[in-house]
Amino acid sequence: MSKDKLWGGRFTQPTDKFVEEFTASIDFDKRLYHQDIRGSIAHARMLGKQGIITLSDVEQIVHGLQQILQQIEAGEFDFSISLEDIHMNIEARLSTAIGEAGKRLHTGRSRNDQVALDIRLYLRDEIVGISTYLDLLIDALLNQAEGNLDVIMPGFTHLQTAQPILFSHHMMAYVEMFRRDKARLEDCLKRVNVLPLGAGALAGTTFPIDREYVAEQLDFPTVTRNSLDAVSDRDFALEFLADAAILMMHLSRFSEELILWSTSSFRFIDLSDGFCTGSSIMPQKKNPDVPELVRGKTGRVYGNLMALLTTMKSLPLAYNKDMQEDKEPLFDTIDTVKGSLKIFADMIREMRVNGDSMRRAASLGFSTATDVADYLVRKGLPFRDAHEAVGKAVGYCVENGMDITELSLAEWQLFSAKIESDIFACITVEASVNARNVIGGTARVAVEHEIQRAREGK
Numbered sequence: 001m002s003k004d005k006l007w008g009g010r011f012t013q014p015t016d017k018f019v020e021e022f023t024a025s026i027d028f029d030k031r032l033y034h035q036d037i038r039g040s041i042a043h044a045r046m047l048g049k050q051g052i053i054t055l056s057d058v059e060q061i062v063h064g065l066q067q068i069l070q071q072i073e074a075g076e077f078d079f080s081i082s083l084e085d086i087h088m089n090i091e092a093r094l095s096t097a098i099g100e101a102g103k104r105l106h107t108g109r110s111r112n113d114q115v116a117l118d119i120r121l122y123l124r125d126e127i128v129g130i131s132t133y134l135d136l137l138i139d140a141l142l143n144q145a146e147g148n149l150d151v152i153m154p155g156f157t158h159l160q161t162a163q164p165i166l167f168s169h170h171m172m173a174y175v176e177m178f179r180r181d182k183a184r185l186e187d188c189l190k191r192v193n194v195l196p197l198g199a200g201a202l203a204g205t206t207f208p209i210d211r212e213y214v215a216e217q218l219d220f221p222t223v224t225r226n227s228l229d230a231v232s233d234r235d236f237a238l239e240f241l242a243d244a245a246i247l248m249m250h251l252s253r254f255s256e257e258l259i260l261w262s263t264s265s266f267r268f269i270d271l272s273d274g275f276c277t278g279s280s281i282m283p284q285k286k287n288p289d290v291p292e293l294v295r296g297k298t299g300r301v302y303g304n305l306m307a308l309l310t311t312m313k314s315l316p317l318a319y320n321k322d323m324q325e326d327k328e329p330l331f332d333t334i335d336t337v338k339g340s341l342k343i344f345a346d347m348i349r350e351m352r353v354n355g356d357s358m359r360r361a362a363s364l365g366f367s368t369a370t371d372v373a374d375y376l377v378r379k380g381l382p383f384r385d386a387h388e389a390v391g392k393a394v395g396y397c398v399e400n401g402m403d404i405t406e407l408s409l410a411e412w413q414l415f416s417a418k419i420e421s422d423i424f425a426c427i428t429v430e431a432s433v434n435a436r437n438v439i440g441g442t443a444r445v446a447v448e449h450e451i452q453r454a455r456e457g458k
């Protein structure tokens with residue numbers, strides 16, 4: 001009855017049509033075809049080397065699989081739902097094409113270790129790809145930082161003007177975040193990069209396989225050390241999803257700032273037209289769709305992490321069909337992160353910076369008040385008293401509708417007799433920025449130093 005099924009031996013009735021559709025994963029796991037074929041070729045070669053199948057079988061299998069690869073890539077492969085997943089679609093086609101030899105491929109292997117292998121191979125390449133996109137974004141940020149070293153903007157806390165900072169310093173904050181994201185992915189890669197094949201269904205195999213030989217062919221530095229764990233572990237995928245969630249959180253914060261900065265109230269930046277859209281009713285509108293959408297997509301990436309964590313929760317060892325649910329969240333996150341990074345790198349590269357608006361905003365809101373307090377400390381006042389005196393001066397300015405840069409020396413001296421005419425040089429935004437010459441501070445030399453370090457990959 002179940003003649004088309006590779007596992008049909010013990011069954012007498014065909015699978016219910018809807019059950020077949022419901023349980024199939026081919027619609028989404030077909031994207032693992034390349035990894036599946038690569039893994040099968042390595043497995044077949046190992047079986048041949050170990051004398052488990054003949055070298056003529058190996059030759060036919062490898063040739064057959066290479067043809068299937070070409071067919072899939074040419075769009076000539078008919079994926080069948082009744083063959084459930086990519087593994088059985090390929091294996092069934094191989095057997096049809098080459099007969100007996102094809103039916104020997106699955107010796108000493110299970111779909112449980114096979115699927116774990118395929119996901120690891122796939123994710124490994126994708127992590128490298130995502131790292132490359134991160135490099136592009138970091139490079140775009142470094143260029144903006146380097147090209148705008150003269151631009152001073154207000155730094156915020158609580159979204160209230162706090163102290164002047166270099167725009168470059170703000171860009172370099174994101175460089176730090178994305179470099180950490182890269183490092184996290186590199187670390188995750190160590191756990192992805194382990195060969196699970198050889199675990200069999202759950203307990204290993206009775207055949208004298210050579211796992212290290214397979215690992216070598218597939219460029220895995222190590223092999224898994226427990227067969228039960230090898231087929232039931234998805235930690236590596238969860239780790240990736242968590243790393244991706246953090247990365248998207250960074251992109252969402254950046255998005256939010258870009259959206260804010262491009263409003264007519266801020267006018268700090270202009271996103272190029274290619275990254276914005278208009279409104280069908282309001283002719284004046286230029287909407288920052290790209291950062292908005294990236295901010296929005298952060299939600300699905302968080303959701304994907306929760307989805308897989310919840311799928312894996314309480315699963316008994318070893319493989320359970322629940323685990324087939326690992327792929328869609330994983331693929332969706334990979335696609336979303338890659339797309340978001342790519343579009344962000346391009347957008348940042350083309351972003352125009354309105355240095356004048358930023359500077360104007362930086363000198364408002366009493367942004368150099370801390371500098372006056374620090375000035376008084378250098379003149380011998382304890383910091384708390386200095387803070388109090390400057391607070392009173394700010395209150396005076398608020399009352400009289402003026403900025404602290406507009407106070408005369410006589411007015412300053414109402415708040416502290418220690419204030420002298422050198423105060424004026426200390427409350428410009430340039431002086432404020434450049435006074436913060438500590439490692440990691442916003443002084444121009446400090447920022448230039450960090451740009452240099454980041455360029456050198458330090």
Ligand code: ARG
Pocket residue numbers: 025029084085111112115319321323324325
């Ligand atoms: N399509 C399955 C998955 O993605 C492959 C492994 C199936 N193994 C099994 N024993 N049914 O998880």
